Amino acid sequence: MSILLFLHRWVGVVLALFMLVWFSTGLSIAFIGSPTIDRAQRLAHAPALLPQDGWLSLGEALTASAPARAQAVKAGGGGMGGGGMGGGAARARADHGGAKSERGVADARLLRIGEEPVWLVEDDAGRRFALSATTGALLEFDREAAERIARDWLGAPSLLYLDTVEAAVGLRNAEALKPFHRFAVGDAAGTQIIVSARSGEVAQVATRVERAFVYAGNWLHLFRWLDALGAGDYRRDALTYAGFFAAVGAFTGIVLGWIKWRPGFFGRPTYARGRTQPYRESWLKYHFWAGLIGGTFAFGWAASGFLSTNPGQIFSQATASREELGRYRGAGLPQTLREWRPSATLGLSADVVELSWSRLGEEALLIAQSRDGARRAVSAPGAVASLGEPALLAAAERLKEGAAIAGAETLADYDSYYFANHRQTALDKPLPVLRVDFADAERTSLYIDPADGRLLAKFDTSRRAYRWLYSAVHHWDFGWFRNHWLWWGWMGVWISFGVALSASAVVLAWRRLRRSLPAPQAASGEKRESRAAQTA
Template identity: 55%
Template sequence: MNVMLIFAHRWIGVALALFMLTWISSGTLIAFVEAPSISPGLRLLRTQALEPREGWLSLGEALARSAVARRGEPGNDAGFADARLRRLDGTPAWIIEDGRGQRFAISAIDGGLIEVTPQKAERIASAWLEVEAEEAPDISYIGTIDAPIGLRNAEALKPFHRFAVDDGLGTQVIVSARTGEVVQKLTRTQRAVAYAGNWLHLFRWLDSIGAADYRRGALSCAGFLAATAALTGLVVGWIRWRPGLFGRPTYLGGRVQPFREFWLKYHFWAGLLGGTFALSWAASGFLSTNPGQIFSSANTSPAELSHFRGERPAAIIWEWKPGAPLAISEDVLELQWSRLGDAAKLFALTRRGERRRVDLQGTIGSYSEAELLAAAGRVAGETKIAAHELIDSYDAYYYPNHRQTAEDKPLPALRVDLADAKHSSFYLDPLQGRLVAKLDDSLRWRRWLYSAAHHWDFGWFRNAGVWSVWIGTCIGSVIVLSLSALVLGWRRLRRSVRPVTARFPIPRIARVTKTSAAPSTTQQVSP
């Protein structure tokens, strides 16, 4: 058994030594370097002031007039998920997300479907940059792409227009061709870090060579093999460790490990200290790919969101027209509708990041508990609600991770527990009427087997300082382990593939040196 463990650990380690070092190093960049995307708050911060005017179209009118351009979809489409009014290149526009998750922009002037051409996107990018630099730098169009490096969960916004900024830093700006929103701004250095992080760690390079369909499978296999190497190494290390406790024997000379050579000793101690972290990250990385679909989806589907909002929105949403008499301040950048069933609220988002409710006739001040429970019941279907509780502090399953803010996981929240075999739960935002998160038994397991083991986002580790010190220490120990594995793997590989003649030398025949000419004894016979 020991021989098999050593054999498996040795040769999987030889195959994956460089991979593990690269994987851990790229994961370090992801952990400590800010995500290469623009937050919704910053995206909105540099938008033009809305300044509503008389004559702008209501949401219902805009959808009706753009129905033909939107491939014959019904004008009064009750399945819209989100509707925001903002200025797009100076033009007031309704930014719509429909029930299928598709996004598009409709002019609030004439109801036309807005096409974000490269020229329009260039003006948007210039205006957005001017807010930061007080003077618009020169930019040039590079091309249109589908997947900017490091930009996640952006399928509904693609394709994207890419522009180069003449600022001496190699900056590039990415603008969505669907909604005209600036979604990314990266310097040359930030792009290099993004490539070294997300591109390598998540196998995004497979997308670049047309093998995107195989990326999840490749990640799953690599994670499984890495976890196997870490586990077998830990077992072998514990078997070979002889600390001499309780009078038990040690190795010759009182050594507690069997190795004399520097790199072998180095790898042994690095494995005992950092092997647990390597196993934790490799195994949780394997589980992150959801092998065999053992976990439920944590994302709410378009159908679930549609049921949550209800079949038909309130008439005020379709009929209300923005106008000058609207009592909002000059720093309002966007108006956003929220709805649950036949109840509706209108929010104004300001340049300071504030979200204010706009008092309109036909809207409500806040969603009642009954309206929220009714929305949860529509998602649950025939399953009954077992319990509900308004929580004002985060728990083990509802919390903002290290890259999220309170806007992503707001408090207070209404937790709704269902009476089903999976012990499902919903977390609802009472202020905006959103279904923020959902859970079941499999997702609770995933929270601990993947998120806790991979991101260390529980207990004291939610403190940024504690988390940074701990993760830095763990990563350092695993990098030390990976470096020693790389050296030993290279040595093993060289010994295994060197020429046969080097391993089994052919005996050389000694040369005879003549010192004097010997007389010939050969006689010639005449014919």
């Protein structure tokens, strides 16, 4: 009992303010969306593609830009992506020149950025390049070009350039897009727009209030302020330890609360002097009841927050590795993908804003994307009309080399592992999907988009456990509940209990800290003099 009390008391003293900030920022995250531009917004603002004769094929653009891309990678540019590919490996690729980079194309899209037709290419190391579809030059978007793109997006006659930054608040997983040009609209709402200097894509449009909520949400909640202090390398460790000790504080509080609680139903006194609760002082009563009612949820959020950082790598990785994705796509680019040239004879409607290549093995598929998100296959010499199930299964087998397929099923609706949350659309999580289950020790399942062959998700036994221990507990994103209006009320009520619990903990921690600190010498002397005067 004494050990529990000691742990609860002093963990609370150290982390009470942190917990108050964590729960308060959790409210912002739960109810305020991110100002980051999503796929649907990007398509809605995209200009019509309308291909013209004389545009280059993907292979021609890659060949023409190979020296510039190799130089950009050597210089540390080229949109180095995060997520598992270290700088050493990337430099090794660059040192071999541009010839091999063609075989490492992970994604290739033809679109207009401003008035310029561009092949937007991502290689298998996560680097992103914008290649001119008319000259093959590697494009960089300077301040003037970025301002034109931003004006077109907003329909604004003029913008005020602010700065060019390596990172922007509220942008996640955007390493391949940096640096960013920032512009102010100059309106009453304080709107700012951010454009990638690497790809020319608009990354964020946010008002002053939206930026404030980003600071009051993810920036504080996920310790992004450590990045601003130059201590970003320690952010994950800080989150891990904070989450662990917060869970310890919450758990010991639950145990102590249940030990102390002697329920007196219908007002029946169960404590000394006719009381029905263990504490007389207001803040202690407040803390006791908030913990008794909401402590289990506070513990669940703290413990799942601790697990979210994957401490000690106890869970498998969230996505397929670069090597696995390379095997999935297959080695080399199909000839038709390298040689096909866009032209006016395609006869695409003005609603088509993008053409993209998808490939699995030797099969290549050309897809037209409309402004409303609709996709359709486009006829091209040597290209297939669709990626059939045999090609999808063969790609899945390449990824899990040596493992046999146990079953495959086309899902017309979401399941417990592949689903869209309340802020995602069918563009983010398309349906139907092909789920391929393997008979391996990890019981791996792959979720594949049959429309374009993309690998959408990968789950094994470890990742399924993570889904329930972290995501389900932290976000309550399961079953029908995740997109029901009841979710909003449920989250609001229990996060509010967490705020109340941690606010009372701050007051009690401050009191405990004041009592524990030695009194200043001057104050001690005054007290002695006062006592002496009273005695005299």
